[in-house]
Amino acid sequence: MAVDVDQVMANYRDTGNLKTRISIYDYREPRFDPVDFAVGMLPGDLDEKLVLDVGAGFGRYTKRLRADFPRATVVAIDKGPGMLAEVEAPVMVADARSIPYPDASADLVLAMHMLYHVPEPAEAVAEFRRVLKPGGTLLASTNIRGDMAQLAELWHRVADPVLGPGGYSWQDAIRGFDSANAPGLLEAAFDSVEVFEATGLVSVPEPGPVLRYFASIQSLLGRDDNAMAAILLAAEQELADHFAEHATFDFPKTVVFYRCR
Numbered sequence: 001m002a003v004d005v006d007q008v009m010a011n012y013r014d015t016g017n018l019k020t021r022i023s024i025y026d027y028r029e030p031r032f033d034p035v036d037f038a039v040g041m042l043p044g045d046l047d048e049k050l051v052l053d054v055g056a057g058f059g060r061y062t063k064r065l066r067a068d069f070p071r072a073t074v075v076a077i078d079k080g081p082g083m084l085a086e087v088e089a090p091v092m093v094a095d096a097r098s099i100p101y102p103d104a105s106a107d108l109v110l111a112m113h114m115l116y117h118v119p120e121p122a123e124a125v126a127e128f129r130r131v132l133k134p135g136g137t138l139l140a141s142t143n144i145r146g147d148m149a150q151l152a153e154l155w156h157r158v159a160d161p162v163l164g165p166g167g168y169s170w171q172d173a174i175r176g177f178d179s180a181n182a183p184g185l186l187e188a189a190f191d192s193v194e195v196f197e198a199t200g201l202v203s204v205p206e207p208g209p210v211l212r213y214f215a216s217i218q219s220l221l222g223r224d225d226n227a228m229a230a231i232l233l234a235a236e237q238e239l240a241d242h243f244a245e246h247a248t249f250d251f252p253k254t255v256v257f258y259r260c261r
């Protein structure tokens, strides 16, 4: 499935959809903070260093690195200006394939859960290599292929009849950079690619977070409100049946992080 940049960026017009999706992981056990995880993978002290957080979103990594390393310069870069509205300067609206920094200027680049949105992720990876100093580090993250299987199965049961052939699959939508092909793309530009995985079980105790997760992908469907309304109605019925027999709706969640040098 080709990346439709307009649909993707419509989804990131503001921070609401991303925050909705992330909030479902509040029900994950063991508790997992990807920002803590990334900080644990840092190459060392970042004071006086230049860090570019590319596809920064609402800046959860940027904010943490600025707090931990007040003498570092951490620049939040995103293609969507609305995503950066809550992030203090320095921020920059730019595409990951064309970063307005000179060659060999950055010490650390972050590309957290964003490369699958880039139509040609290899071009962005090459751009990260270009702006990084020799010996600099790229931290990237994504999801494993087949992630959140039960949630995806529910989505297809309720959405495919509404959307028809082809439908919409968020697993297909991230295939450009998921766990199956990310290492190859990164190894093309970096000498060393270390892989770190973190798995948990998300146990949602009520239908609301699942319905809100589905609703948050509306702009990616390229369909009108009626299609999503029909999908949500079918999902409500399925979830009512599920919760009549189970206390929670469960699915595994695995993220994978890459440290590249």
Ligand SMILES: C[S@@+](CC[C@H](N)C(=O)[O-])C[C@H]1O[C@@H](n2cnc3c(N)ncnc32)[C@H](O)[C@@H]1O
Binding pocket: 008, 009, 012, 018, 054, 055, 056, 057, 058, 059, 060, 061, 077, 078, 079, 080, 083, 094, 095, 096, 097, 111, 112, 113, 114, 117, 118
């Ligand atoms: C799933 S969010 C991740 C946000 C943040 N890295 C995090 O993990 O919280 C993906 C972000 O990438 C941004 N994005 C998508 N395509 C981009 C591109 N080509 N260049 C820069 N940013 C992009 C989106 O606007 C969005 O803010």
